[in-house]
Amino acid sequence: MFCRELKVNFKNFCIWTIVTIILFLIVFLVYPSIMSSSQADQIDEMMKIFPEDMLKAFNMDISSIDNVYGWLKSEGFVFILLIIGCYSGILGSNILLKEESDGTIEYLGTLPIKRANIVLTKSIIGVFYITIITAIIGIFNFIGLELSGSFDEKQFILLSITPLLSSYIIFFVCLFLSTFTNKTQKMLGISLGVVFVSYLLNTLSSLAEEVEFLKYFSAFTLSDIRNVIINTSIDLKMVIASIIGSFIFLILTTIRYNKKELV
Amino acid sequence: MEKILEVKNLTKYYKDVLGVKNINFELYRGEIFGFIGPNGAGKSTTIRSILNLINKTSGEVLFKGKQLTKDNLELKKLIGYLPSEVRLYEDLTVKDLIDFHLKFFDKDFSKRREELVKRLKLDENKKIEDLSLGNLKKVGIVLAFVHGPQLLILDEPTSGLDPLIQQEFYNLLLEEKEKGTTIFYSTHVLSEISKICDRVGIIKSGNLIKIEPIKDLIDKSLTYVTITSKDCEKIINDLKLDIKDYKDNTISFKNFMESNELLKAIVKYDIDKIYIEPASIEDVFMHYYK
Numbered sequence: 001m002f003c004r005e006l007k008v009n010f011k012n013f014c015i016w017t018i019v020t021i022i023l024f025l026i027v028f029l030v031y032p033s034i035m036s037s038s039q040a041d042q043i044d045e046m047m048k049i050f051p052e053d054m055l056k057a058f059n060m061d062i063s064s065i066d067n068v069y070g071w072l073k074s075e076g077f078v079f080i081l082l083i084i085g086c087y088s089g090i091l092g093s094n095i096l097l098k099e100e101s102d103g104t105i106e107y108l109g110t111l112p113i114k115r116a117n118i119v120l121t122k123s124i125i126g127v128f129y130i131t132i133i134t135a136i137i138g139i140f141n142f143i144g145l146e147l148s149g150s151f152d153e154k155q156f157i158l159l160s161i162t163p164l165l166s167s168y169i170i171f172f173v174c175l176f177l178s179t180f181t182n183k184t185q186k187m188l189g190i191s192l193g194v195v196f197v198s199y200l201l202n203t204l205s206s207l208a209e210e211v212e213f214l215k216y217f218s219a220f221t222l223s224d225i226r227n228v229i230i231n232t233s234i235d236l237k238m239v240i241a242s243i244i245g246s247f248i249f250l251i252l253t254t255i256r257y258n259k260k261e262l263v
Numbered sequence: 264m265e266k267i268l269e270v271k272n273l274t275k276y277y278k279d280v281l282g283v284k285n286i287n288f289e290l291y292r293g294e295i296f297g298f299i300g301p302n303g304a305g306k307s308t309t310i311r312s313i314l315n316l317i318n319k320t321s322g323e324v325l326f327k328g329k330q331l332t333k334d335n336l337e338l339k340k341l342i343g344y345l346p347s348e349v350r351l352y353e354d355l356t357v358k359d360l361i362d363f364h365l366k367f368f369d370k371d372f373s374k375r376r377e378e379l380v381k382r383l384k385l386d387e388n389k390k391i392e393d394l395s396l397g398n399l400k401k402v403g404i405v406l407a408f409v410h411g412p413q414l415l416i417l418d419e420p421t422s423g424l425d426p427l428i429q430q431e432f433y434n435l436l437l438e439e440k441e442k443g444t445t446i447f448y449s450t451h452v453l454s455e456i457s458k459i460c461d462r463v464g465i466i467k468s469g470n471l472i473k474i475e476p477i478k479d480l481i482d483k484s485l486t487y488v489t490i491t492s493k494d495c496e497k498i499i500n501d502l503k504l505d506i507k508d509y510k511d512n513t514i515s516f517k518n519f520m521e522s523n524e525l526l527k528a529i530v531k532y533d534i535d536k537i538y539i540e541p542a543s544i545e546d547v548f549m550h551y552y553k
Contacts, residue, residue: 001363001366004352004355004363007354008352008354102350102353103348103350104350104351104352105316106316106346106350107346107349107350107351107406109314109315109316110314110316110339110342110344111339111364111367112336112337112339112340112367112368113336113367114333114334114336115333115334116334258333259318261316261317261318262316262317263311263316263317
């Protein structure tokens with residue numbers, strides 16, 4: 001079953017990976033010509049008119065976008081977080097539900113396999129593909145940066161790993177939510193909603209102290225890019241929170257799926 | 264006879280809507296049990312509850328004396344299931360799908376696989392998405408039979424099959440029966456029931472209204488009677504008959520009494536002629552359907 005799941009989800013993985021790589025390829029090709037030194041000065045001037053909290057929300061107070069690595073640290077990794085987040089959400093919402101919407105669960109459900117094993121196998125596949133897409137994007141950007149000039153390699157590697165922490169949680173939350181419905185269309189909207197609402201909450205939480213508590217409701221809090229840029233390290237608490245959170249949602253999914261009416 | 268499957272007080276509600284209520288029956292080793300009923304009577308609900316694809320509201324299912332639960336893999340290995348609508352992984356070829364299926368079982372079933380594919384005239388190189396409804400059904404039959412199950416649960420198995428393959432399928436069923444496999448056969452096709460089943464269960468509006476051996480059902484249940492007599496009016500009034508036709512001192516009616524009981528009841532009247540003909544199995548079923 002593992003090999004079959006690997007094959008079934010390979011096509012979508014390829015599409016997401018290729019589209020993301022094309023996006024960053026364009027950035028690497030176009031960015032140097034946009035960022036001539038005079039334009040960089042103009043952008044720096046323009047940045048000064050933004051409120052400090054706004055700049056902080058996009059990490060623009062601690063990185064300059066006058067080079068491609070600076071852009072990656074401020075905006076690039078936001079894209080990466082959202083892209084991998086969306087991929088994880090859609091994967092999580094589809095990977096179990098597809099069997100039901102395609103009607104193949106009536107066959108799979110009567111085979112000698114425990115429902116818990118179905119959930120576990122599909123979860124492993126999900127985690128595998130999320131890890132691989134993150135690694136491929138990271139490697140591609142690493143090569144791009146190597147060709148574009150000097151950058152902090154250790155910091156970049158840690159930054160590239162960071163999206164995994166939020167993406168795993170998003171995957172398992174969507175996997176869990178998918179056990180409440182039989183319709184993939186409905187879940188597609190919900191999974192994208194989870195990602196964008198989560199990102200919005202994270203951004204809002206960094207704008208003012210009064211709404212800082214919102215970060216506890218956002219998966220993206222776990223991918224603390226700002227901390228990696230400042231300290232060149234990943235907060236261990238976030239790693240533990242991501243692992244425990246994922247594990248809890250995996251258990252909840254298994255319990256729910258065991259009770260679910262499959263047809 | 265060895266009991267293979269016991270369904271006890273099986274009840275299923277979909278929220279407030281009744282699926283099936285207090286279904287009780289037993290299947291024995293080597294028998295073919297027909298399960299019939301009109302659309303929406305609860306046939307598929309019963310099957311899906313037995314197979315744990317849906318949750319039972321109450322009741323239990325024992326297979327070989329043990330609770331048939333979702334996670335009892337050893338028991339699940341002994342069951343073959345053919346759904347009414349076969350939905351399989353469309354991206355796979357028939358060969359890949361059978362390979363996938365057999366990986367869940369410990370034994371080598373390559374000979375049986377080869378035999379089934381040959382007898383059902385299946386092209387293993389075709390993709391599932393390219394198969395016609397009939398060929399898809401044939402793949403479903405292979406998947407249900409290939410791992411040598413002790414219990415076969417078949418839901419509308421012959422829909423979409425051409426007459427030649429249907430005949431081959433009946434032969435397969437009879438061979439399985441000879442081997443001791445128990446077969447639960449749900450169908451709309453009434454003629455199939457009399458052809459292959461040993462016993463039949465009739466389900467209507469979620470209730471199992473009758474279980475009888477096929478022979479008894481035909482012998483006992485229903486006859487068509489035609490009587491010619493001057494006392495027709497009296498006979499109709501006294502016996503409260505379900506009259507089909509009445510003219511020229513001749514009445515035709517459906518009779519649900521045993522023949523000797525009927526004769527005893529009418530012996531006191533002046534009878535010129537009496538003709539009793541057995542109803543067809545279709546007529547018997549239609550009587551229960553209505």
